[in-house]
Amino acid sequence: MLNVFTLANGRLFQEEIESAAGLAHVQPVWVDLESPTPEEKGWITGRFGLTIPENIVDDDLEESARFYEEDNGELHIRSDFLVESGEETGARNVRVAFILYRNVLFSIHDEDLPVFRLLRLRARRIPALIEDAKDVLLKLYDADAEYSADTLEGIYDNLEKVSARVLKHEVDDRAAGEALTAIAREEDLNGRIRRNVMDTRRALSFMMRSRLLNAEQFEEARQILRDIDSLDSHTAFLFDKINFLMDALVGFININQNKIIKIFSVASVALLPPTLIASIYGMNFKAMPELDWSLGYPFAIALMAVSVITPFWYFRRKGWL
Numbered sequence: 001m002l003n004v005f006t007l008a009n010g011r012l013f014q015e016e017i018e019s020a021a022g023l024a025h026v027q028p029v030w031v032d033l034e035s036p037t038p039e040e041k042g043w044i045t046g047r048f049g050l051t052i053p054e055n056i057v058d059d060d061l062e063e064s065a066r067f068y069e070e071d072n073g074e075l076h077i078r079s080d081f082l083v084e085s086g087e088e089t090g091a092r093n094v095r096v097a098f099i100l101y102r103n104v105l106f107s108i109h110d111e112d113l114p115v116f117r118l119l120r121l122r123a124r125r126i127p128a129l130i131e132d133a134k135d136v137l138l139k140l141y142d143a144d145a146e147y148s149a150d151t152l153e154g155i156y157d158n159l160e161k162v163s164a165r166v167l168k169h170e171v172d173d174r175a176a177g178e179a180l181t182a183i184a185r186e187e188d189l190n191g192r193i194r195r196n197v198m199d200t201r202r203a204l205s206f207m208m209r210s211r212l213l214n215a216e217q218f219e220e221a222r223q224i225l226r227d228i229d230s231l232d233s234h235t236a237f238l239f240d241k242i243n244f245l246m247d248a249l250v251g252f253i254n255i256n257q258n259k260i261i262k263i264f265s266v267a268s269v270a271l272l273p274p275t276l277i278a279s280i281y282g283m284n285f286k287a288m289p290e291l292d293w294s295l296g297y298p299f300a301i302a303l304m305a306v307s308v309i310t311p312f313w314y315f316r317r318k319g320w321l
Contacts (some may be wrong), residue, residue: 002040004028005123005136012123012130023047030136032116033108048104050074056097056108067206075100075210077137079203081113081144082196084151084189091151091189093196098137100212105133107140115143134213138220141200145227148193152234155186155193159241162186166245171252179249187242194235197228204228266315273307 002017004026012030017023020043033040033052041052056078066078077100080093094113099106107116119139123129130136162179165171171179204221207213213221278300 001034002036002043003032003034005030005032005120007130009127011127012120014120014124017043019043020046028104029130029133030105030107033106034112035110036108044106048101048106050099050101050106052099052106052108067203069210073101075212077203077206079141079144080196080199081109081115082148082151082192083111083113084154091192093192093199100133100137103133105136115140115147118143118147134207134217137207138213138217138224141204142220142224142227144200145197145224145231148197149227149231149234151189151193152231152238155190155238158182158186159238159245162245166248166252171249171256173253173256176249176253176256180246183242183245183249187239190235190238190242193231197231197235201225201228266312270308270311270315273311274304278304 002023004015004017004023005012005028006015006026007013007029015022015026017026017040023043024047031044031048033044036044036052045051067076069075075098077098079096079098081096082091083094084091094109094111096107096109096113099108119136122143123139130139162182165175166179204225208218208221
């Protein structure tokens with residue numbers, strides 16, 4: 001899918017392109033390619049003279065290939081954007097390749113992203129939000145930082161629910177397992193947010209070092225970096241909270257297991273005397289009472305019962321039960 005965005009009266013207008021002829025008459029500021037076909041890439045080459053590599057969004061690119069500038073003026077930036085898809089598929093980072101060439105921003109990715117939808121919505125409603133291609137890229141990073149902040153708020157809310165369940169109610173093994181699953185999911189999301197903001201910070205720093213931004217855009221990039229820095233403390237706090245809840249859950253699981261082991265330990269100790277008595281009286285020696293005394297068996301059974309009750313009474317008195 002190929003979408004072009006043009007500026008008119010300070011607003012961003014979107015148009016889906018279905019042929020090379022439709023691309024010939026537009027003067028876009030942003031060209032967005034979602035899972036582009038070789039034919040659509042050919043349209044871009046014919047219209048703008050830009051060749052898009054086949055592996056431009058591969059995940060196995062080396063770090064040195066994420067930010068660079070070609071001799072013909074092409075500025076290449078590859079960034080990861082966060083996508084929170086829900087509990088079934090989980091969160092993930094999606095690679096997006098940006099090419100800034102002749103005052104046009106080209107973005108190539110494999111799926112539509114929440115950050116892109118947010119920018120399109122804002123640009124249609126807010127006049128004079130974007131003036132050129134570099135503004136588009138900066139606004140995407142700004143929206144990405146805001147999306148990460150909103151996702152962090154969601155992690156806060158989810159961890160509060162887990163905290164209320166763990167710290168205010170009795171935790172059995174089933175509840176502990178569900179809580180551990182929820183905590184692990186939030187920890188994974190928090191880690192992806194941290195990686196995402198780190199990648200955004202690197203991209204903004206590269207743009208600032210490249211001296212492509214004017215004074216106003218440079219100050220905007222610095223403000224985005226400050227917003228990203230403020231997210232670091234939140235992610236660090238969430239890591240600490242997750243570790244605390246994880247330790248608390250492991251402690252509750254150990255307590256439940258110790259209760260079970262305690263029952264078996266008490267039972268084995270309490271049943272040892274009657275087992276010993278039964279073993280002795282089961283030897284059937286002639287000198288044993290049951291052979292010459294009519295009350296031998298009742299006496300042995302009574303002795304076994306007393307040997308069972310006495311340990312339990314002693315354990316309860318000590319508070320071990």
